[in-house]
Amino acid sequence: MPFEFCLQSYGDGVCQSQCNTIQCGYDGGDCENEQRNYYLSVKYILLHLKTNQSEFKLNRNQYLGNLGIILRSIVRIAKDNTTKELLLEDIPSKNQIKVLLEVISQSNINCKTTEGNMCTNDSVRLLQPNELKTYILAALSTNQYKSLFSIINLNFVDSPSHSHFKAPWELESSTDTGISKEAIGLYVCICILAGSKLKLVYNTSLSLLRLTLKFSYVF
Incomplete structure (x- = not known):
């Protein structure tokens, strides 16, 4: 199945x-119903993007698909716990949107054996929020996964709720979404090392990741 087809059909409601x-x-x-018991953890990412709702919906599958590949997880728009509405808000006066994403990671234990070494994903799944944020921004700055929209802000929240959209984004706009060359190099490094099954290589890759992130913040 061509890679582009998988991006275009990502999260369209039809199991491929x-x-x-x-x-x-x-x-x-x-294909969630076929593997519901495989899920291990859920994270929520609140994104503030420079685009409008129409443009985002037009490119939604590809954008979420790229994030799914980067995080090796299911990525989709979260629904409010109470109303079950999609948490996507348009801000037409600023040509911006806010969207809350649900990131569902799969257990390595139940990962399909046909995927071989690609099953190993601890080095991404175990990152701390600041580390994961830098990892995502680094990946979205590469040519392969270049973000279709400028990211104004990226944060992690505990649960899906409309209340997250009431936060004073203007006060958070100073959050640095820039990325250093060291962090980009780190993203490439961890992508290579993440496929290894050796515990020693995994520990080395995670330590290298955190060390590089530390210096990327300093410089």
Whole structure:
């Protein structure tokens, strides 16, 4: 199945078994009923993007698909716990949107054996929020996963709720979404090392990741 097809069909509600792999972000959860017991953890990412709702919806599958590949997880728009509405807000006066994403990671224990070494994902899953934020921004700055929209802000929240959209974004606008060359190099490094099954290599890759991130903040 062509890679581009998997991006375009990501999270469209139709299970494409050929795209239901770690390399393609598990088809955006379209095959969820087939592997519900495999899920391990859920994170929520609050994004503030420079775009409008129409443009985002037009490119939504590709954007979420790229994030799914980067994080090797299901990535989709979260729903409010109470109303079950999609947490996506348009800000037409500023040509911006806010969207809350749900990131669902799969247990390595239950990872399909046909995916071989690509099953190992601890080096991404175990990152701390600041480390994961830098990792995501670094990946979205590469040519392969270049973000379609400028990222104004990126934060992690505890649960899906409309209250997150009431936060004073203007006060948070100073958050640095720039990325250093060291962090980009680190992203490439961890992508290579993440495929190894050796515990020693995993520990080395995670230590290298955190050390590089530390220096990227300093410089």
